[in-house]
Amino acid sequence: MTLAHRFRDFAIREARDNSPLYHRRALEIADDPAVLALIAQLPTDKQQPNLVLAAARIHGVDAPSYGEFREQLCRNWAAISATALARRTQTNEVGRMAALLPALAELPGPLSLIEVGASAGLCLYPDRFSYRYGEVALDPPDGESPVLLACQMTGPVPIPAAMPRVVHRAGVDLHPLDATDRGDRDWLTALIWPGQDHRVARLRAACDIAATDPPRLVTGDLTQRVTELVSAAPTDSTVVIFHSAVLAYLPISARHEFRAMVRGLPCRWISQEGAGVLPWLIGALPEVDSGSARMVVAMDEVPLAYAGPHGQTLDWFG
Structure with a gap:
């Protein structure tokens, strides 16, 4: 190209x-x-x-x-x-959690979340956000969150009745960002496209949430640090490795290496990547390419849905 x-x-x-x-x-x-x-x-x-x-x-x-x-x-x-x-394109788009929450809520709790390509770790707080799936509202137990994620959906989306319980939050990134650092916040804001003021507001609110309860973020390559993060998670929790719009930045050989590593760990695996990024999923998709940017949500290598790039839509497979 x-x-x-x-x-x-x-x-x-x-x-x-x-x-x-x-x-x-x-x-x-x-x-x-x-x-x-x-x-x-x-x-x-x-x-x-x-x-x-x-x-x-x-x-x-x-x-x-x-x-x-x-x-x-x-x-x-x-x-x-x-x-x-x-710098890097470390867009910490919390809106994508609207597409991942239904999959997370299907798992037995409590959950230990480990994000690959975590940036500032803002997506490690799905239980602290509010969601609007069409006309269905889902809020944290203590009331509506300042981070409100609206998602239009089609298909039999398993909207949870309650938030999953998260007891551990960790992530790995080549260059982790700090939600309390002004320069890092400014960079995250610059990565949001013009005309999307609602994304700026929820980014700032998500940074405030992360700043008050910082996750454990480690520096390093995802194939080298994930195993230790899984080992450090509470043994009485369901460990979930997840990532969103990350593996496209790896050569195909590294994606296969990551796949082999995750499959050998005692964890569940939720991916949200562009159609075609994970070649082993292509044959299981209803369509390969619609001509627009879409992400594929998959659990343990089983495709579940197409999602908009910022979590604005979710088309669940029937």
Whole structure:
């Protein structure tokens, strides 16, 4: 995939229905050889449209017109490229937990949650959020949460009657973020696409929850640290390894290595990755590709549903 194709694909498959500005901006960049040449100076794994655009935003490059945006980008490229090199697309999207909660609630409690690619660990608090599945409301025992996740659904979604009980929260990331750190919060905010103010509000609320009860986050490669985290979980709990939009960043060989490792551990495994990211699931899916970005929710390698990239929709398989 060429760099121009990469930005065009991002615009059409991911941003089109979620952020009009990013949709337009990615298409404009895809047609601008000079800007593409700047971005091409970055290593391939740092040329991700979302990473480049977030790095630009954090340096104040957010003009609505492309001409002004282009001028700002070129003028500030040294700082933008340095941020892109130092940071990662660690979008800590708590909205995705609306797609994972029905699967989590099916497991016998109490639960020990271990997140792979945890970022700041915000998705380790599904029991502290409020959910709205269509007209069905689900809140924590102490009342409505400041983090409210709305999800439109189709199919026989097993909406839980009550929150799962979580007794242990841990995660691993190559570069864990700190929910109490201003710089890390600003970066997480920059990763949220323009026009999605509701995501900014719930990110800040989720950061406040994590800051008052920090999870255990360890630094390292997911294939090297997960085993120790499973071993450290309470023995009288159901240990759940989960991840969302993480394994796409690994080469296919590493995905197979991770699969073999998890299958050998005393735990359950919930994945939420793009269709095609986990090749062993493709043959079990109703459809392989709809032309739009969708994630596949699976439990122990059994596909359960398609989900919107930010948890806004959940299409449960019948």
